[in-house]
Amino acid sequence: MASKRSRTSPQERVCIVGAGPAGLSAARAFKRLGVPYAQYERHSDVGGIWDVDNPGTPMYESAHFISSRRTSGFFDFPMPDTFPDYPSNRQILRYTRDFTAAYGLREAIRFNTAVEAVERAGDMWAVTLGDGSRQHYRAVVCATGVTWAPRTPEHPGAFAGQIWHSSSYRSPLEFRGKRVLIVGLGNSGADIACDAAANADAAFVSIRRGYHLIPKHVFGVPSDEFGARGPQLPLRLERPLFGALLRLLQGDLTRYGLPKPDHRLFESHPLLNSQLIHHLQHGDVAIRPDVASLDGSRVRFIDGGSEEIDLILYATGYDWAIPYAERYFDWRDGRPDLYLTAFNRDHHNLFGLGYIEINSSAYTVFDHISNLLAQYLHDQDHAPARAARFDRMIVGDHPRLSGGIRFLDSARHRSYVDARTYRRYLATVRKRIGWSDLTPGMFDRQRLAATTQGASA
Template sequence: MTTDALRAPVHAELPVAIIGAGPAGLSAARALKRLGIRYVQFERHSDVGGIWDIDNPGSPMYRSAHFISSRDKSGFFDYPMPKDFADYPSREQVLRYTRSFTDDFGLREAIRFGTAVSSVEQDEDGAWTVLTSTGATRARAVICCSGVTWDARTPGIPGDFAGRTMHSVEYVDPSLFRGQRVLVVGLGNSGADIACDAAANADAAFISTRRGYHFVPKHVFGMPSDETEWLPIWAERLVYGIVRRVMVGDVSRWGLHRPDHRLFESHPLLNTQLLHYLQHGDVTAKPDIARFDGDKVVFADGSRERIDLVLFATGYDMTIPYVPADYFAWKGGRPQMYLNAFSRQRHNLFGLGYLEVNSSAYTLFDRISHLMAQYLNDQVHRPDRAGKFERLIREDRPDLSGGIKFVGSDRHAAYIEVRAYKKYLRTLSKRLGWAELSPGLFNTVRAASTRKASAHANG
């Protein structure tokens, strides 16, 4: 493939291939369906939902999981979550909502369930061959929507441990902790949730962290805390700085590290329940692990604890195993894509969901897939405008940080600030003459699905 791979011929007679039927894949399907773009969707599991289906093999979901963002900020565009859902919906509610979205927009008919994708290759003519467990499919474009929480990252710890170790991807039910002395390593939002499960069920519970985190209450003035997104970032920092000082205070009192970064330069923790358990001695904070020593864990401060189970809540590596590595510019374990979505190396290779964001992702998925669909549509009907966007894919490098200096780690390399990202997408749409997302945009898709379902029921 030459360096002109970004400007390959358009194979309009072929479908677009969507890989994955979790929230990102379903967003892409709805966007393509609205514009009448033919597509086929591959899902290795037996139903939609991605990680939110606890029965999906490899899902990191656990029984006590809830959405980190609130109900009214967490839905697909123009498809709000039901008002009778909790402020922070449970995993069961999120899965039920995702499946209702699938059915209401008639997205099931194009999904090939039980079909795993093993490889994706771009052919010499610019088209794509998608090899699956049921055969090969030729496609004009590929949208990778297979998610970022499947490949667990576990640190190497010196020494030998006599107890059990596991990663949070294996964790499902708090009954695992009964009768155990448990150490949870890592304190992202999942780690904090699991530490709370351990505090309530284990004989003794400990958390080990390398750095400090900002704790943000889930509710401020009776409202979910992410409903302040309309504020500029400086004002949001000011509000939460005051709220944290009044409601949380100095977390080092309970053995936690003080944060070494400003608020929003990394994900804050929306889990004041953990502070409750720390305050009551049901969980004990420890520093980083120095080494294992039989049935003991030795920490960086020289202290040691007898531990039965070590659970690593240490995150995941972003991988797209079915795509050759050189099709994306990988750096620090993250694919470096235009707008975190468009491959700069290959024509019509996209990734949806490969970003870290400080707000709900579902509407962002819709905004990105809306751009993808318009671009694919322009390749057939407005090739001049598609060419302008291809030049942007090659050359445009916008700052999507919103002025936030994110923590300098591989994990944070793909971070974006939601307000800056949305603003740039709006600017881009106006620049190219593309329609912006607006209420009612998908009504025709939903109406067509309703008519088809009614005709099927009456037939």
């Protein structure tokens, strides 16, 4: 049984890597329970991808939250009522910085400080910083996000025009005077296709399969809020009812060139967009099948058709990466195998926060995980027997978190989590271990803002 240890030494702190939403969630949870920590951020301010000045961010000018204001945001820190249903990237950045200020989290962050390497050092973790210095911590929380390593497919042939990944796209004005092909139709691809439809000389979207397109509003209510307000029906009832509603609202989308989906509703990541259908209806953008080859200024498709194109923009997603600690994670299909999406099964006190694919908004999910993480680290000192019980669960518990949904057979969806199932299972774990749930008022803003912690030198 572990003994209680003093937390006066910098070597006994926890290290948080990253000051985006996930890292800030962890910091607030640690601060509440008095878990000492140091936090490092390679950029000059908080916000992660939502700061367009952060080098490498995939953020573009027209980007908005795809979950609505009322169902999103940090726990017990609602977005302002003055925000629209779907806040812009600038509003989300402001909200994230307001959260940081409200709980006094900025003081513990060392900005402009990259983490170059995390290595096992006996019972500790050695963290090498960008300036070459080395610090030791009892635990490390990797919270650097999943949209920093663009994935670009290769197609046979040579292309005479420009090739971009969506991560480098910023403004709709970049499409002026160009014939643009967007490859991929995730949420970013759909947004960017609408920008191209309104600004390019011609706009096309190449897709490999059909998707269920969900409008952002249903009867004037944000779609996720509409779903949350209604009764929690079993999947066998919810799927046909919501599917019938979509057909009533949208009609047959194949008449606009969209392929019929080869999977059932809810079996892929939600594609929320209301503008794309408008642009398809007006001929501002056209659907094309998968790319077969590149031939000078022409792109050829698998159906034998082709288009003259000036710019190909790949909206084909990102590879997940934790480059500073890659070898300490068990990677499967490009995803780290983590208990409850956060706890490393093989390496004690190494965590990944934010490495999750889920069919809901993310911020409150981060808070639920951070709550468990903070109580676990706190118990290592104050209730070691309880922490040891959770140690055994990390190694031996393998819950199915899909909620009975047969997600698409793809690398992205093989690790997908159903939000309702996930939250229920987190509640089961809390009850089994004896930990508390999040409750309104538990994060006392005045007390936490007054509690100062300096990052280690």
